[in-house]
Amino acid sequence: MRIIVGMKWVPGTTSVRIDPKTGTLIREGVPSIVNPHDMPAIELALQLKDAYGGEVIALTMSPPPAIRGLEYLIGMGVDRAILVSDRVYAGADTLATSYVLAKAIEKIDKEIGKVDLVVFGQETIDSSTAHIGAQTASWLDWPYIYYAHSAKLIDNNKILVERVLENAIEDWEVDLPAVIATHMKALKPRPVRLLNKIRYKVEKPLTTWTNNELKLDPRCTGLKGSPTIVAKTVDVPEVPRKKVIYTPKDGEDAAKWLIKTLMEDEKASKALIKALKEGGGK
Amino acid sequence: MSSAKSDCNVCPEWDCQNLNDFKNVWVVGEVDENGLSEPSLQMLTPANKIATKLNTKIVGLLVGHNVKKYAKEFIEYGADEVIVLDDERLSMYSPHIYARTIAELAKKYKPAVIFISATMKGRELGPYVANTLRAGITADCTDFDVDEKTKDVLLIRPPFGAVLLAYIKTPTRRPQIGTARPNVFKLPPRDPNRKGEIIEESIDYIPQPKARLVSRKTLAVNEVPIEKAELIVSGGKGLGNIEGFKLLEELASKMNAAVAGSRKAVDMGWIPHEKQVGQTGKSVKPILYLAIGISGAAQHMFGIREAEVVVAINNDPSAPIFSQADYGIVGDYKQIIPALIKEIESLKKQLKGD
Ligand SMILES: Cc1cc2nc3c(=O)[nH]c(=O)nc-3n(C[C@H](O)[C@H](O)[C@H](O)COP(=O)(O)OP(=O)(O)OC[C@H]3O[C@@H](n4cnc5c(N)ncnc54)[C@H](O)[C@@H]3O)c2cc1C
Ligand SMILES: Nc1ncnc2c1ncn2[C@@H]1O[C@H](COP(=O)(O)O)[C@@H](O)[C@H]1O
Numbered sequence: 001m002r003i004i005v006g007m008k009w010v011p012g013t014t015s016v017r018i019d020p021k022t023g024t025l026i027r028e029g030v031p032s033i034v035n036p037h038d039m040p041a042i043e044l045a046l047q048l049k050d051a052y053g054g055e056v057i058a059l060t061m062s063p064p065p066a067i068r069g070l071e072y073l074i075g076m077g078v079d080r081a082i083l084v085s086d087r088v089y090a091g092a093d094t095l096a097t098s099y100v101l102a103k104a105i106e107k108i109d110k111e112i113g114k115v116d117l118v119v120f121g122q123e124t125i126d127s128s129t130a131h132i133g134a135q136t137a138s139w140l141d142w143p144y145i146y147y148a149h150s151a152k153l154i155d156n157n158k159i160l161v162e163r164v165l166e167n168a169i170e171d172w173e174v175d176l177p178a179v180i181a182t183h184m185k186a187l188k189p190r191p192v193r194l195l196n197k198i199r200y201k202v203e204k205p206l207t208t209w210t211n212n213e214l215k216l217d218p219r220c221t222g223l224k225g226s227p228t229i230v231a232k233t234v235d236v237p238e239v240p241r242k243k244v245i246y247t248p249k250d251g252e253d254a255a256k257w258l259i260k261t262l263m264e265d266e267k268a269s270k271a272l273i274k275a276l277k278e279g280g281g282k
Numbered sequence: 283m284s285s286a287k288s289d290c291n292v293c294p295e296w297d298c299q300n301l302n303d304f305k306n307v308w309v310v311g312e313v314d315e316n317g318l319s320e321p322s323l324q325m326l327t328p329a330n331k332i333a334t335k336l337n338t339k340i341v342g343l344l345v346g347h348n349v350k351k352y353a354k355e356f357i358e359y360g361a362d363e364v365i366v367l368d369d370e371r372l373s374m375y376s377p378h379i380y381a382r383t384i385a386e387l388a389k390k391y392k393p394a395v396i397f398i399s400a401t402m403k404g405r406e407l408g409p410y411v412a413n414t415l416r417a418g419i420t421a422d423c424t425d426f427d428v429d430e431k432t433k434d435v436l437l438i439r440p441p442f443g444a445v446l447l448a449y450i451k452t453p454t455r456r457p458q459i460g461t462a463r464p465n466v467f468k469l470p471p472r473d474p475n476r477k478g479e480i481i482e483e484s485i486d487y488i489p490q491p492k493a494r495l496v497s498r499k500t501l502a503v504n505e506v507p508i509e510k511a512e513l514i515v516s517g518g519k520g521l522g523n524i525e526g527f528k529l530l531e532e533l534a535s536k537m538n539a540a541v542a543g544s545r546k547a548v549d550m551g552w553i554p555h556e557k558q559v560g561q562t563g564k565s566v567k568p569i570l571y572l573a574i575g576i577s578g579a580a581q582h583m584f585g586i587r588e589a590e591v592v593v594a595i596n597n598d599p600s601a602p603i604f605s606q607a608d609y610g611i612v613g614d615y616k617q618i619i620p621a622l623i624k625e626i627e628s629l630k631k632q633l634k635g636d
Contacts, residue, residue, distance in 0.1 A: 095413060099295070128562065129421040131409040134377075138413035143378050143492035146406035160496070165402045166556065169499045175492040185555060220293035227418030227455035231429070231436065233446045236580075239587050242608040247599070251617030255625040258593065261609050262570070263629075268591040271569035275513050275538040276630045 001054035001153070002113050003045045004105055006120040006132065007073060008035040009066035034069045038121035039189035040182040044151060045119045046077050046190065052153050054116075055079040057108060061089060061100050070206055075192035080205035082108070088211050088218045094131035096225035101132065102139035103214055109177075117159065120181040122147070133181035140179070145172050147183045296416040296455070304394040304456035306363075307333045310384065310407075311344045311356055312399060315500065318344075318352040321399035321464035326360040328426045328467055329397050332435060335428040339363055341393065345383055347373035350482070357478035360470045365391065367483045375403070376491035381410035386485060388415055393457045395435055400461035412459045418452035419459040424466055424565075434458070440561060445580050465509035466565055507564075508557055511540035514568040514589075516559055518582075519546035520575020520596065521615065527552040529619050530574060536626045542566065544576050560585040574615050578603025595619075 012033030045056045058073040058081040060066050070081035084104050092100070109115040120133040130146075137144035147163045154160045154173065161172045161180055174180070199205075211218070218224060244261070248254035262268040290298035307329045312322040329340045342361035344352055346368070353364040365387060372383065388396065388411070398408040400422055412419035420437035424447075427436040434451040437460040452458045508514060515534040521527050527547070534541045543553040545560060559566055561581040567588035574595045576582060583606050586592060594607035597614045604610040611618065 093418065094409070095416065095418065098413065099293075123562075125562075129409075130405050131412075131419060131421060134381075134406060134409035135413040137378065138381070138410050141378075143376070144406065144410060145377065145493055147402055167501050167503050169501065170495055171497040173494045173496050178493070217293060219291070220295055225293050227416075227452045228420060228437075228450050229453065231449045231451045233448050236440065236445055236447050236584070236587075239606070241592060241606055243605060243610070244608065245599075245604055245610040245612065247612045248618075251613070251619075251621035254595075254611050254613050254618045255621035258609065258611060258622065259625045259629060262591075262593075265591060265608075268570050271512050271590075272537070272629075273633060276626070276633050278538055 001048055001052050001116045002108075003048055003054065003056045004059050004108065004115055004118045005038070005042050005045045005056060005073070005078065006101065006118065006136075007038050007042070007058050007060045007066075007069055008121075008124045008126075009033075009060065009062050009069040010035045010124055010126040032065065032069070034072055035121055035124045035126075037123055037125065037182075037184045040184065040186040041119040041121045042073055042076060042078065043187040043189045044148070044182055045117075047187070048117070048151060048153070049077075049079075057082060057112070059101065059104060059108075060084065061092075061097055061104070063090075064208070067206065071200060072192060074200045074205060075196045076190055077193070077196055080207070083206070083208045084210075084214065085208055086211040086214075086221075088216075089221050091223035091226065092221060093226035093228045094127075094129050094135055095227060096221050096223075098132050098135035099139055099220050099225060100214070100216065102136050103216055104209060105136070105140065107209070107214065114177075116176045116178075117151075118142075118177075118179045119148075120179065122181060122184040130181070133179055137179035140177075142177050142179050143174050144179045144181075145174055146181045148180045149183055149186045151180065292454075293416075299456055301454075301456055304392045306338045306341050306391070306393045307336070307395040308341050308343050308388070308391075308393040308397065308457070309356075309361065310396065310398045310404075310411075311342055311349075311352065312401060312403060313344065313346050313349050313352060318355055319399070319401065320469060321401050321404075323356075323359045324464065324467045324469050325397040325399050325462065326470050328423075328462065329395075330360055330470065332395055332426055332428060333362075336394065336433060336435075338394065341365060341391075343384065343387065344368070345372060345380060345387070346375070347371075350480075353480045355472075357480075358472045358474055358476050360476070361478055363479045363481065365481045365483055367485060369485065369488065371488045374491070374495055376493050376495070377403075377406050377410055378493065379488060379491045381407050381414055383485060383488065384411050385414035387483060388457060396457045396459045398459070398461045400463045404461055408459065408461045415457065415459075417455050417457055417459055418450075419461070420450045421461050423460045423462045426460060435460070440584060463565065465507070465567075506540060508540050508542045508559070508566050509564050511566070512569045513537055513539035513572075514542050514559075514566060514570070515539045515572045515574070516542040516544070516576060517547050517552070517574050518544035518576030519550065520577070521547070521552070522575075524552055526575070526615065529615075533619050533623050533626070536623055536630075539570075539572070540568075544579075544582050573603060573607070574619070576603060577601050578606050 123130040342356035571589040
């Protein structure tokens with residue numbers, strides 16, 4: 001099987017800072033990481049390769065620093081990696097991003113070899129739209145299944161995908177080629193191995209494609225190819241809270257203070273009394 | 283609106299549009315074995331706000347097999363009109379087939395806006411529909427509005443970090459597509475006397491699905507989802523271990539409250555993902571939210587913006603949650619929860635004695 005995995009190189013922090021002058025996020029000085037939700041996708045692709053042979057190709061559309069992320073994936077066992085990078089791709093929303101990715105996948109299919117499966121992560125931590133998988137599938141006119149937990153080959157041209165939704169577990173038979181996206185809790189990723197790192201140093205299995213190679217109409221990429229624009233950003237307004245803080249003597253004191261305080265609070269007391277009365281004999 | 287807004291020097295993969303041709307607000311109805319899903323009906327609430335501001339109609343969309351029977355319900359909850367495509371070939375949901383079919387209908391009727399509930403299926407289907415139409419889509423919106431000058435819909439969502447809200451618009455393309463997570467909007471009241479038109483559609487060509495459901499086990503969901511609970515007891519990393527969480531669950535059961543947790547509690551495996559509160563979990567709106575061993579990260583607090591009363595128990599006086607809570611107790615949960623369980627029990631006795 002030839003499997004492509006999508007990867008995004010994202011700011012790896014939970015404590016974002018805002019530029020007080022511009023009101024935008026400060027990304028400088030924030031170290032980047034492989035989008036954590038892409039890890040189960042990479043693991044699934046590698047497991048399929050372990051089981052059925054073939055190759056796994058990592059793909060990202062990004063400015064060049066994402067090469068560090070691709071190196072990491074090669075360290076995990078991905079066979080080769082492609083960075084798609086060009087100024088005319090900058091400022092893309094998900095429609096324009098998925099367009100470039102779909103065109104890169106078509107080029108891989110034509111020039112490197114037939115692509116059977118594309119695996120994406122559940123969502124990115126910096127934009128978390130969960131769009132790219134479905135949109136890429138739509139450009140390619142391939143089927144798409146989301147929230148995959150596992151996949152196995154059932155024929156040479158079909159896979160069986162198990163997925164878990166809010167209220168059901170489903171098995172899907174999916175014709176190849178196809179696009180799937182994994183659930184963030186689907187699989188535990190394998191660690192980077194020294195052997196793979198050495199192979200990377202020797203073989204350098206990493207290619208960069210610019211628009212010289214992809215030859216896309218610039219009206220379909222970057223800002224021009226993006227129907228959505230950010231009109232403005234505003235601070236999330238602060239929720240007014242009472243901020244009464246109590247430092248108790250001990251647990252009992254804390255519990256007594258809390259119950260008394262809640263019973264004096266009009267809303268909280270109503271809800272609490274209602275719940276305790278309904279609560280039966282528990 | 284002037285027709286100057288239509289622009290034909292666009293990506294050749296797109297069609298050339300005249301924005302004035304696009305009218306109405308669509309709500310996509312999701313149907314499963316339990317009927318028309320509540321999350322899809324909830325989307326009638328923002329649809330009503332936007333349709334009023336744009337002075338257009340709300341149109342419900344029902345695509346599938348044996349779905350016509352839900353048209354009336356759609357209208358009673360607020361749709362002015364329902365387009366029904368009831369076709370045996372659609373008896374089995376398959377994402378790309380449904381997406382293509384919905385996109386075909388949208389090409390014919392040209393809605394200005396499409397709202398889709400971001401259930402797990404909606405998150406799969408929505409972007410496929412949008413892309414088939416080469417339209418913009420904005421995921422997981424928490425509010426919608428209209429730009430008074432241009433009449434563009436503003437799709438409002440929390441981006442990275444949950445500290446900034448982005449107002450997104452698609453000024454040069456239609457339809458404008460947005461999704462919102464279940465229970466972000468309230469179910470509108472049902473009015474059995476509401477009347478509306480039902481339009482029956484048909485479609486000639488439906489391709490064979492390239493993905494087929496071969497088995498489905500429904501999971502019994504007998505608990506109240508946390509988004510609907512009035513009382514929530516929520517635990518974080520500070521509980522330290524699974525025993526800590528068991529203690530929390532005991533408190534919750536005494537209080538008749540739902541149990542939830544922070545992302546770190548989910549990562550530790552103490553609680554399932556569907557009970558995670560926050561930006562990448564659920565937004566909840568209880569009357570009382572008890573946060574225990576939770577530090578108060580922006581991504582977590584984003585999920586409890588609409589909680590009426592927030593209580594925090596944390597042993598670190600400098601924990602950020604204290605400046606975002608109504609009542610805070612500085613202390614170790616291991617001492618406080620057992621005492622609280624006793625107090626709750628005696629309060630319960632008092633109340634029952636009344
Ligand atoms: C893109 C993105 C999305 C995210 N989405 C979410 C989300 O949806 N929901 C979410 O919750 N997080 C989310 N996070 C993670 C978030 O940033 C925080 O890491 C997380 O909320 C912290 O969880 P916590 O408060 O349980 O743990 P911590 O931050 O580790 O806090 C533990 C707290 O417990 C206290 N404590 C320790 N011992 C005791 C004790 N004995 N008694 C009382 N208190 C004690 C400590 O003082 C501390 O304040 C997201 C992060 C990112 C980057
Ligand atoms: N620029 C990109 N290059 C390659 N893959 C991407 C890119 N952006 C997103 N993806 C993939 O698409 C998934 C969903 O991303 P998103 O729609 O941004 O939430 C991610 O988990 C990645 O696997």
